[in-house]
Amino acid sequence: MAEPRRWYLMTYDIRDPKRWRKVYELMKGHGERLQLSVFRCLLTDRDREKLRWELSKVMDKEDTLLVLGLCGGCVERVKAINPKEDWPEEPAPFRVL
């Protein structure tokens, strides 16, 4: 058993290209890009708070961030509507490349 993790859909609107770039790169370190400025991240509560803290240091008052926590049912529905996407519940603990 591991610390519980949930899927989050994170989208943002950054009004300055320089800041946008920073936020974009930071987000790439936490999750997977679905569309421009739309990411999905599998996070524990601690990861989520850390990411929000790191983002708050980069973002400005005029920028906006929307964090959507997805429950198991939500993820199932996402899968049902977008059958191409795989939203694994518990990714493998290791990877061999």
Added chain:
Amino acid sequence: MASIRVHALHALAYCERLFYLEEVEEIRVADAAVFAGRRLHVELAEEGERVELELASEALGLHGKVDAVRRRDGVLVVYEHKRGRPASGEKGPEAWPSDRLQAGAYALLAEERFPGSAIECRVRYHQPDTTVRFPLDAPLRRLVRDAVARARLLRSRTTRPPVTAEERKCAKCSLAPVCLPEEERPQADGQPRPRLFPEDDTRQVLHVTTPGSRVGREAEQLVVTPLEGEPVRVPVRTVSALIAHGAVQVSSQALALCVHHDIGVHWFTAGGRHLGGVGGGAGNIHRRLRQYEALRQPEVCLSLARKLVLARVEGQLRFLLRASRGEPGSRSEVATAVRDLRTLLPRCLQAESLDSLRGVEGAAAARYFGALPTLLGEDVDARLRFDGRNRRPPRDRFNAVLGFLYNMVHREVEAAIIAVGLDPALGFYHQPRSSTGPLGLDLMEQFRVPMVDMPLVGSINRKAWDADADFEVTPEHVWLSKQGRAKAIELYERRKRETWKHNVLGYSLSYARLVELEVRLLEKEWTGSPGLFARFRLR
């Protein structure tokens, strides 16, 4: 005398041990609440109205950053922001004692900087939005001064204060996984303890095995580019360790990124020997000094080594018993080994010296490896059988996998030792040698049977191995092929994630966590509450 951070007084008022771990040993663990608190302070800054002010006073021996100081109708007001909720007092909301102390300390600093006016402290709790006010009066002054004196006293000591008696505080403390209060509180054997030790790391271990691959960095991602094919991008926050097998390039930028995020980077030869690595987190001198002090006493080393060898021999015995259970045929073959191991058990605890202990361990290993071949099923491929342990180089297929997996365990143990802040170069049982850390070799003795021998024998009996494709055989030695190595890694990593219930602590945990727990319990042997090291046994 070095001054004290005001923030540290907050920790001191909460728990003296927390203060010691954070301020003296510099162990800091941030949980969700800590990050949320930091975000509050960043976001407050954006409101524009806030004046963060660095204050320091030699006379008081304090320094710190106060959230805001403002003048309101001739009164100097010191603000402190808190994310949580206030305490409920008799006359409405009140500041928690630790917050009161912290605000009081800031007020004393502000008074010295802006003398001549009355001072009021305001603690604003953001959940719900409540502000608590109180003046800087004589009792509060005394409180701060006493706390500073106490902090100084604790800082001059070299021993950790005991765990707090107020158990409920530990459940919310971010340092509980390091402090291990529940493991220290006296409890009857087998009684389950509330588990504060952290759950599994959710991040992935990244093994790069394709020869010629390059690991580079792109912003916050690790990019693994094989000679042929598409690069694989991995977000750095989802990685817990990077392991390079053989000819794999790791760029200095990627290395720096890993070090920055406390991700261990380890190198193995193509043949599966652990070459070394860099671990996340700097070892702290206090922990190392205590280790040197303890392990320089021969009697401490001997008593630890006795427990360790006992754990190993008993592990071997239990595995033989377990694997031959219900099979009268093989049982008779194993019976001699079991009987011999049983007679060796008491000798582990009676051994007069490390040398005689090594003799006992050697004898046990000979009996154990003598009996191990009989645990393999009758229909197992003859090429996968083995006849005794050999290494450097391994001369049969079984030993090739065994050696590779032992190296994986050694890496695991050494990474845990570094993460806990101990020095792998000073052990208590193995002789100091330059190339391999003796402490890692010591500790891994307990994990050989449960993490390697058991899953390996199981996988051979399940016919998971291909004697041709998984190995590269030359007259002198046998190596794992690329495919075989991937199989061995999978076997090991899956085993690491399996959970079992600890026979003494009573809670369930995975083998991966068990390694770190044993290192922390070992450290407890010389930091005040011995007795739990090397006590785990498989049923």
